[in-house]
Amino acid sequence: MKKDPVSPQYAFLVEKARELGAKDVKVIPAADIVVENRIPLKCRAGCISYGKKLICPPYVPTPDEFRKILSEYRYALLVKFISPAEADPVVICSIYKYWLDPEAPADRKEQATQFWKDHFNGTGAFAPMMLELERTAFNAGNPFALAFVNGSCRLCETCNVKAGICVHPTQARIPEHAVGVNMVKTAEKAGMPIRFPVQGHPELMALLLID
Incomplete structure (x- = not known):
């Protein structure tokens, strides 16, 4: 097996991620992160959080802006988590419909509700x-280490969008897809492919830009 040339430098972060419960983790060149303009379009067309949270579009950097930011980083930590929620193959294909549609079949609605309950509680x-991991990297001499998370922020029941100021700036972090990161392609490129469509327990990915 070819040895990863950048891992030894940040082996402490890999070890820390595993210690915290990550399923898989790898240091990758920041240039290997795949950014596409079409990704935030899915936020706008298919996410119930669009425009309702300050760490989601349209309040975050655009893909073009993020590409410029990304070019100033050398490495990133790619982290894989496993959700404790188990996806029924039929329900997961229309999870929002079964969860939110008042006319959805009761059994499907119950399965969708249980899935999100297990997912949110477990993740x-x-x-x-x-x-x-961001704090660990920062304290080790990486002052611009910055974490990106999977999924929208859950810190507040209602985000302070009207005032335009996050009330938890030290805790809130942007989801990587919100700035255009194609996590499926990025994970595949790194040799850490994500099962998609979702089967069984969802595999979730997150990024830490290092320096």
């Missing part, structure tokens, strides 16, 4: 984990 530690 609540993932964002704090990425913040801990």
